[in-house]
Amino acid sequence: MNPSRRPLALGLVLATLAASACNLPDLKQEQAEAPALPQTSFVFAADGSLITPLHAEQNRVIVPLSKIPENVRNAVVAIEDKRYYDHMGIDVKALLRAAYVDATTGRIVEGGSTITQQYVKNAYTGDEQTLSRKFREAVLAYQLEQTLSKDEILARYLNTVYFGNGAYGIQAAAETYFGRPASELTLAQAALLAGLIAAPADYDPVVRPNLATNRRNQVLTQMRELGMIEPGAFASAVQRPVNLHIRQRSTERYPAPYFVDYFKQWFLSNPRFGKTVQDRYDLLFKGGLRIQTTIVPRLQEQAEQAVHSILLYRSDPYAAMTVIDPRTGYIKAMVGGRNYWDPNDRFAKVNLAAGGSTGRQAGSAFKPFTLVAALEHGISPSQYFNGSSVAVPLSDGTVWTPGNAEGSSYGYISLESATINSVNVAYVNIEKAVGDGDIYLGAQRVVDTAKRMGIRCCTQTTSPKNQLVPVPSAVIGTNEVNTLEMASAYGTLADGGAHVAPTPVVTITTPDGKVLYQARANPKQVVNPAIVTVADGILQKVVLYGTGAAANIGRPQIGKTGTAQNYSDAWFVGAVPQLVAAVWVGFPQGQVSMQFPTTRISPVYGGTWPAQIWRAFMVNATHNLPVKPFPTSNVRFVTLRIDVTQGCLANPYTPPQNVDTQTFIAGTEPQLKVCKQPTSYQLLPVPSVIGLKESAAIDLLRSAGFVANVAYAASDQRAGTVIAQDPQAGQRALQTSTVTITVSRKVSTEVVPNVLGMTQAAARTVLRDAGFEASVQEQQQCDPADPACSYQTGVVWAQSPSAGTKLPSGSTITIIVNP
Incomplete structure (x- = not known):
């Protein structure tokens, strides 16, 4: 310029x-x-x-x-x-x-x-x-x-x-x-x-x-x-040379990535951290927060190892797992897929533990919610239901006829056994009973129970987000769920009926130390402790000798298997008092049937890979945990004799064949009045008891409304067997009247003792002690006037049969006595 x-x-x-x-x-x-x-x-x-x-x-x-x-x-x-x-x-x-x-x-x-x-x-x-x-x-x-x-x-x-x-x-x-x-x-x-x-x-x-x-x-x-x-x-x-230690921000891997993703979603969807998503984003990524989460690195590593130890090959299905402390709701571990960092896996960043995008069908892992609903509705664990067949008219005019796994037939089976063996047909009938005969009402009560216990706890952060659908098939788990909500809901059973909402965070503080968030366990009693005590007792048997036996770790634990239709989803959800874990196995791309040749075992049930993964994790996770029983309540039971023909309490004249004795948890029993009819004893058919053992015959007669009188007789029939009865079977007799039964007595062989030379009284005693009867005849042995005759009055001088003979016990021995 x-x-x-x-x-x-x-x-x-x-x-x-x-x-x-x-x-x-x-x-x-x-x-x-x-x-x-x-x-x-x-x-x-x-x-x-x-x-x-x-x-x-x-x-x-x-x-x-x-x-x-x-x-x-x-x-x-x-x-x-x-x-x-x-x-x-x-x-x-x-x-x-x-x-x-x-x-x-x-x-x-x-x-x-x-x-x-x-x-x-x-x-x-x-x-x-x-x-x-x-x-x-x-x-x-x-x-x-x-x-x-x-x-x-x-x-x-x-x-x-x-x-x-x-x-x-x-x-x-x-x-x-x-x-x-x-x-x-x-x-x-x-x-x-x-x-x-x-x-x-x-x-x-x-x-x-x-x-x-x-x-x-x-x-x-x-x-x-x-x-x-x-x-x-x-x-x-x-x-000095320039020695760098560069932190690769874009490729750096960190532990528990699926959990971190879940935490971000939890934070960004939580209005307490800002009115808008952008406000929350700015606070999380620009606010200098110090966030202490609930994740336990040891448990996280053990969860990942458990999955990889069972599902070894790339051709195997995927697995997801969520682990929660049921007492606090703290999420301790989360496995959301195979490998979050795998660039060649299109599902790597999909958090299957949180349901992915749809959630997956729960199968029979949903049955504990029906179990609780049934117990709350006054259904006894010992109450029987048809476990072989059921036909359900649907609202669209069709009829649904569900079946059991592998077409099994169970006849009539109790609520407890139906749970232990996961009997679908029985559970559909149970659902109907929960609805007092209306299966749609029963389904509504079942899904309401599931929701109350923790299902759909976290729709802001997980999938599915829709409400549970109260359709008849809900009882066998056709609703989609995720491992987080299943673990949370089973946590209610592990903690005596108290539900604590799951949380990924303990505290959040600002850079200057101000506490922005502090997790506080706020347990809500959603199920009566007495109901939970009974339900837990049944679910412990599922693991001891039912469908979940592969998950048994040798300490008090509850659990339930689940297998969706067409074997596309398999579950095991279980708990010890301190930890609950939900495991899902399936293919993320859709409802792919897990049968050969798609999978190397066929088919995949909840009691196979999911139960094995659960056990592999829990064996290590509980290594240093004290063995504890589940919280229990003093459960009082009420027994009612119900006239099933009238729906009222049996009175003293109700025929026994009309009476069903049912046991209920106190407070759940139906409020019934005593039957007004009949007003007098009835003529009832006498049952046949011939051939039964004495005790069984007495029980049968008593249950049929009669009193048993027992007589015994020697017989070649097995001892203790009824060989006769009066009145005869099929005859009608007045209720509470007596039926005499004759029971065979064991016939033993005894040796006839020698009683010669004994007085009549002494001979009788010896023979009786030996098991014989005595018949006495008086006859002179010889002429008393004959000097050669050693005549002794009242002394036995002959017996028949002779001493040493073997005779049946009770036989009669004739003795001849001098008059």
Whole structure:
């Protein structure tokens, strides 16, 4: 430019500044309107270990000046603003020089900004390349110097400035480039970072190590010239190689990725953290939060190992698992798929533990909710239902005829046995009974129970999001669910009927330590403890000798298997008092039948791979947990004799064949009145008891309404068997009358004792003790007048049969006695 035009250019600059001065900016207003400085949030496990940082485009962690070494501060001052401690926020000499150059070239060329001005630009004015913006920056910098100390300004600057590779602030820069906090930076490392501020891309040590090294040495030279470091320290630092420890932000893997995804969804969908999703996003990724989650690294690792130990091959189905502490609702582990980090798996980032996009059919794992509904409705565990056939008229005019697994037929089976053996047909009939004969009402009551216990607890963060559908097939698990809600609902059974909503977080605090969120267990008693005690007793038998035996770990545990239609989904959900885990196995792409040749075992039931995974996890997870029983309640039972022909309580004259004795949990029994008819004893058919054992015959007669009288007789029939009865079978006799039964007596063989020479009384005693009867005949042995006759009155002189003969016990021995 022509020298004669320089005064004109300077005049233009001064004119522009003068015009801007008419509208001076106000620091307080700027501070009030400035957006909060983005800070990186950190997600920690329950044991305090770091899981992963979370940040948006700016990775920043604010640290106080006390944690920034003096070498770092000096290095930045030396290279960015060597007169920092001498000016009042504006280096007039540098500013006029830069303004002159900018004006004479017609564009912004030189900065001339002090550290204070750079901070103002980062925090308030932005980096618009105009003279008016530069003027506002200078004014605000001056005002800031009147408000804060040099150290305070320098600390703020070091926490805002960009160091490249996504690192904002000195702490993030130290972690990004050297894998250490700012407080541990060496002199050489401090100089390298200080050198990046002017041009992070140009001096990037990752892609331009030589330029970065030269720039570092330039900073060190400036520090030496300003007397900030000794010559020896300078010589040592410039000789050090640049050894980086780069944190690869885009490819870095962290533990429990499916859980982290779930946590993000939980946070972003929670109105307590902001009115809008954007507000919550800004808080999570820019708010510098410290988040202590519920995840336990040991349990997480054991859950992943359990899945991989059973499903070994890429051709195997996928698995998902959620583990919860039922007492607190804390999510302890979550496996959402095969490998979150697999770039070749299109389902890798789909969190199947949270249901994926649809959820999956629960199969018979849904039956415990019907079990609870049935017990609440007054159905006894011992009440019998048809387990072989059922036909259900549907609302669309068709008839549904469900079957059992593999076409099994069970006849009539109790509620307890139907649960242990997972009998579909019986459970459809149970559902109908829950609805008092209306199966749609029964289905509604079943899904209401499931919802009350925890199903659909978390529709903001999981799938499916639709409500449970109360259709007849709901009882066998045609509604879709996910492992989180299944674990949560079974947790209600593990904790005595109290439900605690699941949570992934213990505490969330802001950078300054303010508690933003604190998890508080708020158990809600949703099922009567007495009902849960009975249900748990049945579900423990499922694992002991029912369909869930493959999950048995040898301690008190409940559980239930589930297999969806066409074997497309398989479940095992179970619990010990301290932990509940839900396991699903299936293919994420859809309802793929898990039968050969698709799977290497055929078919896949809930009692196969899912139960095995559950056991593989729980054996390790419970290793250090004390063995505890489930919470129990003093369950009182009520027994009622019901006349099933009239639906009332049997009276003393009710025929026994009309009476069904049913046991109910106290409080669930039906409120029935005593039958008014009949009013007298009835003529009842006498049952046949011939051939039965004595005790069975007595029980049968008693149950038929009669009293048994027992007589015994020797017989060649098996001892204790009824050989006759009176009245005969089929005859009619008055209720409560007596039926005499004759029972065979064992016939034993005894040896006839010798009673010759004994008195009649003594002989009788000996024979009786030997098991014989005595028949006495009086006859003279000889003529008493004959001197040769040794006649003794009353003495036995002959017996028949003779001594030593073997006869049946009870036989008669004839003895001849002298008169």
